[in-house]
Amino acid sequence: MPDTSGPDGAAPLDTPPTRREAARARRAQSAADAGPTFQTQIRAARSEFESQVAHARAEFEEANARLKQRTGRDIVLAIVIGLAAGVLVLASLLFLKWIFLLFALAAASLGVFEFTRALQAAGRRVDLIPQLIAGALLLVSGYFAELWLHWVATLAAVAFVVVWRLLGQMFARDGRTYGAVLSDVIISGFVQLYVPFLASLALVLLSQDGGEWWVLAFLIVTVVADTGAYASGLAFGRGGRHPMAPRISPKKTWEGFAGATVVALAAGVLLALYMLGLPWWAGLIFGAVILGTATAGDLGESMIKRDLGIKDMSSWLPGHGGVLDRLDSILPSATAALALFYLLSPLAVR
Known part of the structure; x- marks a missing residue:
């Protein structure tokens, strides 16, 4: 090296x-x-x-x-809450329909609570606990009892809250005028008929053979009609707005109603053909009737809130208001859906 x-x-x-x-x-x-x-x-x-x-x-x-x-509402949050509620309802109807009874009990009880508190804040004497007890029993009877027995339960529920209010007034001895007491009694009965009774008719429908599909169908039409009215009102209701009932609900326009009509009829036809097994023209009837009752229910609750001087029944559901603000169009539509079931179900393809 x-x-x-x-x-x-x-x-x-x-x-x-x-x-x-x-x-x-x-x-x-x-x-x-x-x-x-x-x-x-x-x-x-x-x-x-x-x-x-x-x-x-x-x-x-x-x-x-x-x-x-x-x-006046947070739309994104409203959509999230609406989708969450929709998933719960859909799951209860598709898998175990008796679970929908629990959902209806919770929603109706919260609606009764909101309505009672709003009436009390307006100076009405309405007893909360009897209203909740009678309402829960009325809802349970709607699902489990025969139809005639359910009518008996309805009369019993109204009588229960009316007698309770009269006895409460007797023990109060506060010098309340006869007219005010009579108004309290009538309103107490109205709470039962407006929330628990109408909600119980959805449970009567649910208890029928295949009734879960009819409940789901009328809920879908109600929701899409409300969504269509909202979207159409925003898109076409600017500038040249034409209010439907300016003294009751200034934000509801004929432009929005036109959009609701289109989507409600389309949904009715699709549901009739692919869910209920009815002819297409029966779907038009179904969609039109549910649209009418949903619109009337929405305006009716707006009139009640205007009379009470409030915007929403509560603020429990951000972006929506209260529970009863979401049930306003559903409650009367349950009555229409039950009637349509008896009228149109014989046309269903077996």
């Missing part, structure tokens, strides 16, 4: 690098040079992505704010 030591046996002299070592050094230098450039590109891309997200979020919040200003 050649001698690589320095003069006089000093430390070895540096040798020139081999080709492999030189190539490795060049690659290391290239990676070192490219490192900052690659990291800079990553940072720039991330910054651009964050900027795009922030811009999209700002535009979304701005659009949501404009909708909230026009409608």
